[in-house]
Amino acid sequence: MTDDFLVLGGGGFVGRELVNHFRCPGTNTTGSGGFIRCDATVAGDVKSVIERLRPRFVINCVGLADVDRAEAEPQLAAGLNETAVKNIASVARDLHFKLVQISTDYVFDGSKGNYTENDATGPVNTYGMTKLAGEAAASQVRDSLIVRISTPYGEERGRRRRQFFSYVVDVLKESGEVKAVADQFVTSTYLPDLAGALDRLCHRGCSGIYHVTSRDRMSRYEFARLVAETSGLDVRLITMASTGGMRWKARRPRDSSLSVAKSLSEGVAYTPARDAVAWLLSKSRVQNAGGSGT
């Protein structure tokens, strides 16, 4: 274990990858599974955990990432995506650690795509608005680092909700049809790339906003086809859906793909989506052969 890093929300999908990479402590809401209990919406909780551990870097992965739930429960979204960041920011001003805030491509309206860090934001849903408010809170802290990611994928590591990658594999294995949206575009973050990027950006002393996604802009439909082609499963089972036909509560940005030119200039490396998918498939095959399942 290193004393340098602490991952708040380390028990979540993104957080687990970072706890694993940095071999550092992480928090969740219950204190189960080797994590430290911390309710980030309670200022005293945040202060006592950080005061005890005194990390140099605090990566905040706490958040409500379910976009439709955020639309239905705006107060919960504001608590996790904004108030929690304000609490961490206020402790950072006293204890002088570097705050790394994980944010999202959904701060953009999606009208143009290939957004740079200098482009104007304009969220179209509650999730994006509350995450943008979280960015504003983090940016009040000297030298804070705000990293925008998108539709992350990687190893499950005990995740409760199934990620899209695993859903596609599981449905195709059962010869089921996968309907995937073809008119919404993102640059998905491969989680090992995020871990490597944070390591590099933190140790180079970078601050401000960075996009850490991918060089491959794709729709869900294209991603599902890539998974099918790479795994040798039946590509014909992937069919096109449109955003207009989805029963979503929240609006989605049409093209929230992000430019990674700035992070590339700091030496951050990106795995081509084809290679990332192939690696994850080989990993899940090894796990299946070992009887532990995907």
Ligand SMILES: NC(=O)c1ccc[n+]([C@@H]2O[C@H](COP(=O)([O-])OP(=O)(O)OC[C@H]3O[C@@H](n4cnc5c(N)ncnc54)[C@H](OP(=O)(O)O)[C@@H]3O)[C@@H](O)[C@H]2O)c1
């Ligand atoms: N997933 C995406 O598609 C996506 C896309 C772009 C950006 N992001 C951002 O990435 C970050 C992590 O997302 P994720 O997908 O890893 O979410 P996740 O799997 O839902 O994990 C969220 C983590 O926050 C913890 N948490 C929840 N309520 C808390 C509270 N009141 N106090 C302290 N911790 C609390 C959870 O603890 P428990 O484990 O106890 O529930 C969990 O460890 C979020 O900021 C999200 O906005 C995610």
